[in-house]
Amino acid sequence: MYKADIQADPAEVAAIEARRNREKERQCRIFNARYRTMGVDVEGLKKQVEERKLREEAEKRRDEAFDADRVQYDKIAQMLEEEEQERKRRLNQELEEFRQHKQQPSTRREWDIHDPAAQRKGQPARVSDDDPRCGPASLQRFAGENLNGVARQKLLKEKNRQDLEEQRREREKALADRRYADILEDKKRIELDLWALELARLEDECRRAKAMAIADFNRAQAAEVADKQRLAQRREQDDNEAEIHNHLTGDILTENPDVAKSRVGPHRMVPYRWKGMSPEELEAVWKKQKEQCKENQRLREEQRQWEAEWDQQRHLAARAAMVLEEQEQDFRLQLRKSLDSYNRQLAEAQKTNLRYLEKEVYSNNPTAHYHLQFNTSSR
Numbered sequence: 487m488y489k490a491d492i493q494a495d496p497a498e499v500a501a502i503e504a505r506r507n508r509e510k511e512r513q514c515r516i517f518n519a520r521y522r523t524m525g526v527d528v529e530g531l532k533k534q535v536e537e538r539k540l541r542e543e544a545e546k547r548r549d550e551a552f553d554a555d556r557v558q559y560d561k562i563a564q565m566l567e568e569e570e571q572e573r574k575r576r577l578n579q580e581l582e583e584f585r586q587h588k589q590q591p592s593t594r595r596e597w598d599i600h601d602p603a604a605q606r607k608g609q610p611a612r613v614s615d616d617d618p619r620c621g622p623a624s625l626q627r628f629a630g631e632n633l634n635g636v637a638r639q640k641l642l643k644e645k646n647r648q649d650l651e652e653q654r655r656e657r658e659k660a661l662a663d664r665r666y667a668d669i670l671e672d673k674k675r676i677e678l679d680l681w682a683l684e685l686a687r688l689e690d691e692c693r694r695a696k697a698m699a700i701a702d703f704n705r706a707q708a709a710e711v712a713d714k715q716r717l718a719q720r721r722e723q724d725d726n727e728a729e730i731h732n733h734l735t736g737d738i739l740t741e742n743p744d745v746a747k748s749r750v751g752p753h754r755m756v757p758y759r760w761k762g763m764s765p766e767e768l769e770a771v772w773k774k775q776k777e778q779c780k781e782n783q784r785l786r787e788e789q790r791q792w793e794a795e796w797d798q799q800r801h802l803a804a805r806a807a808m809v810l811e812e813q814e815q816d817f818r819l820q821l822r823k824s825l826d827s828y829n830r831q832l833a834e835a836q837k838t839n840l841r842y843l844e845k846e847v848y849s850n851n852p853t854a855h856y857h858l859q860f861n862t863s864s865r
Contacts, residue, residue: 509863517861 591597598604 513863 591600601607
């Protein structure tokens with residue numbers, strides 16, 4: 487009989503699918519190195535979440551405080567701007583009122599140009615014959631008229647006379663001022679010359695007084711130096727005489743043997759005062775030297791015998807060391823030969839063991855497919 491298609495049990499299919507999903511989740515947890523080695527610190531995560539919420543809440547409150555401050559600062563800025571605009575408006579208003587009350591058009595310098603009633607307020611073109619406004623280009627007076635020529639000539643002469651008188655007075659005043667200035671300059675020059683003469687006289691007197699004082703001081707210094715030299719020569723002469731007397735009467739030239747004795751002991755002497763030994767002392771020294779020569783000769787003979795014995799001992803020790811060294815070299819040669827033989831045996835045994843491992847034990851070497859089958863399941 488042929489096998490019929492049998493429908494799978496839905497519960498079993500659901501169970502298989504649930505197990506497959508759990509296996510996938512387990513693999514995700516196990517194969518993740520971080521979760522596998524460290525794990526998940528739930529308390530730490532909760533604490534971090536709480537700290538994050540607290541930090542976000544603090545930042546939110548700070549932002550709200552900043553927003554409130556910003557709104558307040560905007561209101562203050564608007565109030566200040568309104569006050570500034572109000573101040574400008576009042577200032578413009580006061581300026582306009584000042585112009586209307588204090589700066590009327592009629593008070594300006596150019597009002598006579600812009601005045602609409604200038605023609606009605608103006609004077610006629612010619613008031614009289616001597617009107618100063620009537621010049622050659624006014625066409626009001628002509629060359630042949632000369633209506634007030636006599637008066638004009640009289641005024642012109644009077645004016646010339648006054649000008650000449652004024653020039654004369656100015657010239658006389660200038661001459662008088664120049665004479666007075668010359669007199670003052672002469673007096674000033676004379677006064678300066680007198681003052682220069684007085685200063686020169688005072689300088690000469692001061693120079694003479696200074697020279698006299700220096701000469702007196704030099705004479706006093708010379709006398710003092712002469713007195714010091716005379717005293718120094720006298721003192722030096724006295725010292726020389728005393729020194730000569732001390733040398734003549736002293737223990738050095740008299741060669742007194744008692745001065746060489748030391749106060750420390752009768753057997754000690756002062757080296758720089760010693761004048762030599764007596765004949766008895768010289769005889770004792772020679773005798774002592776002969777005894778020392780005999781003693782030194784005996785000691786040298788004993789030293790020579792002692793060195794000969796030591797040379798013999800060193801020769802015997804050297805021969806014994808040479809014998810021991812030859813024995814040690816023979817022992818080392820035998821030990822080396824035995825170690826070489828043992829190493830050859832170990833090498834042969836190791837080669838035999840490697841051949842056995844390669845041919846008998848490790849005959850089936852693992853391939854890459856063998857290593858890929860690991861870490862494919864969470865079980």
